[in-house]
Amino acid sequence: MTAGMASYIARNKFRPNPEWQKTVVTAPDASNPFRIVYTHTGADRKPHPMINKRFPLVLMLEPLHTCNLTCTGCGRIREYESTITQKLSLQQCLDAVHECGAPIVSICGGEPMLYPELGPLTAKLIEENKTIYLCTNGMFIQKRLKEFKPADKFFFNVHLDGMEKNHDIAVEREGVFREASKGQGRQAGRFPRLHQHHRLQRDGHERDRRDV
Numbered sequence: 001m002t003a004g005m006a007s008y009i010a011r012n013k014f015r016p017n018p019e020w021q022k023t024v025v026t027a028p029d030a031s032n033p034f035r036i037v038y039t040h041t042g043a044d045r046k047p048h049p050m051i052n053k054r055f056p057l058v059l060m061l062e063p064l065h066t067c068n069l070t071c072t073g074c075g076r077i078r079e080y081e082s083t084i085t086q087k088l089s090l091q092q093c094l095d096a097v098h099e100c101g102a103p104i105v106s107i108c109g110g111e112p113m114l115y116p117e118l119g120p121l122t123a124k125l126i127e128e129n130k131t132i133y134l135c136t137n138g139m140f141i142q143k144r145l146k147e148f149k150p151a152d153k154f155f156f157n158v159h160l161d162g163m164e165k166n167h168d169i170a171v172e173r174e175g176v177f178r179e180a181s182k183g184q185g186r187q188a189g190r191f192p193r194l195h196q197h198h199r200l201q202r203d204g205h206e207r208d209r210r211d212v
């Protein structure tokens, strides 16, 4: 844990922001997305020990829902079909970051590399000393890498579904694994921070488990 993160947690534990300490209700409250809803109402019901010490650690910022791929089983592009063409403005993204206040911003989607203002957005987050996780399928790293400033707290998080054969089956397109790998090669030269997020299936992917 970094010193900045430790101090953020300590500060909020001892002096929690009143904005996040709203009264807990049993019915969903759309105006307070940070609520902790009780799962049962019996006499033994006890409040969560952190109930009056709530504060956000990670903001999942989704500037858009659209994606360049149509992976098997992706709920995002199917469940959000009605808003698939919409995107937030840069100012709306920054307003969400400021309102939330979390020290970590995970930028996801959809495919965030399709967001035209991703360069200015990440530059502004670096200026504000946020830790950034840019979650991507890796297809546009080569094309857009020059738009980003390297920083210690800027991580690329490339999502893969195993090794080449299984990944390309899962995303329903040949060559995607190779393209993502090329992008990671280019990225590694300029950016020291890279995570791979592998989703391994239970059935028949033993070789992937070993190779990953």
Ligand code: SF4
Pocket: 067, 068, 069, 070, 071, 074, 075, 076, 077, 109, 110, 111, 137, 171
């Ligand atoms: S890359 Fe991600 S968002 Fe895009 S279709 Fe695949 S699972 Fe869905």
